[in-house]
Amino acid sequence: MGQFISSLFAAFYTKKMDIVLVGLENSGKSTLLSVLATGEPVETVPTIGLSVKVMKKQGITMKCWDIGGQEKFRGEWGRYTEGCSVILFVVDVADYEKVPIAKKELHKLVISAERGNTQPIPMLILANKIDKSPHMAETELIKKLALEKIQMTPWIVMPISAVQSVGIENVLDWLINQS
Ligand SMILES: Nc1nc2c(ncn2[C@@H]2O[C@H](COP(=O)(O)OP(=O)(O)OP(=O)(O)O)[C@@H](O)[C@H]2O)c(=O)[nH]1
Numbered sequence: 330m331g332q333f334i335s336s337l338f339a340a341f342y343t344k345k346m347d348i349v350l351v352g353l354e355n356s357g358k359s360t361l362l363s364v365l366a367t368g369e370p371v372e373t374v375p376t377i378g379l380s381v382k383v384m385k386k387q388g389i390t391m392k393c394w395d396i397g398g399q400e401k402f403r404g405e406w407g408r409y410t411e412g413c414s415v416i417l418f419v420v421d422v423a424d425y426e427k428v429p430i431a432k433k434e435l436h437k438l439v440i441s442a443e444r445g446n447t448q449p450i451p452m453l454i455l456a457n458k459i460d461k462s463p464h465m466a467e468t469e470l471i472k473k474l475a476l477e478k479i480q481m482t483p484w485i486v487m488p489i490s491a492v493q494s495v496g497i498e499n500v501l502d503w504l505i506n507q508s
């Protein structure tokens with residue numbers, strides 16, 4: 330009985346978060362998720378549709394929705410942001426060619442998330458692959474993504490390297506602060 334009550338108590342009082350990971354294909358979402366969950370990058374294959382991973386950090390159960398970034402999957406991004414806790418938008422900062430597409434998709438997603446939710450959902454923009462050279466600096470990325478145009482959604486940019494585990498602690502701290 331005691332066990333039952335404590336399980337019930339845990340079910341009610343455990344903090345839970347739904348984290349939606351989006352960004353163009355090859356930006357590093359699945360690699361980042363592996364590093365966040367286990368501390369180690371893994372060899373990835375392109376995500377087909379989506380993959381879900383649950384991780385527990387400081388007593389918070391984080392359910393991560395890692396959605397494929399290929400063009401055919403991008404139409405689904407908005408649907409997953411409905412009712413989610415936070416959005417992680419991953420950008421490959423070494424890919425100068427694709428950043429205009431990332432900008433277009435990011436703004437489409439912000440419009441859709443602002444329409445589909447009563448409260449704006451905080452967005453963490455991850456400037457990934459800072460280990461590569463050359464790569465866009467944070468201010469350049471902010472300009473190229475036209476982030477100043479975002480009005481309701483709170484956003485922040487963090488430079489990271491998922492494969493080299495750089496900046497990952499900051500990502501985890503941010504997530505924990507949003508719970
Ligand atoms: N140099 C470098 N390569 C990275 C980094 N993060 C990921 N990669 C590489 O980028 C490639 C794509 O990584 P994924 O994590 O599969 O990308 P994704 O965003 O999940 O791609 P989709 O599932 O197709 O949307 C892999 O070869 C990774 O090893 C990074 O920080 N630096």
Ligand SMILES: [Mg+2]
Pocket residue numbers: 358359360373374375376395396397398
């Ligand atoms: Mg993937």
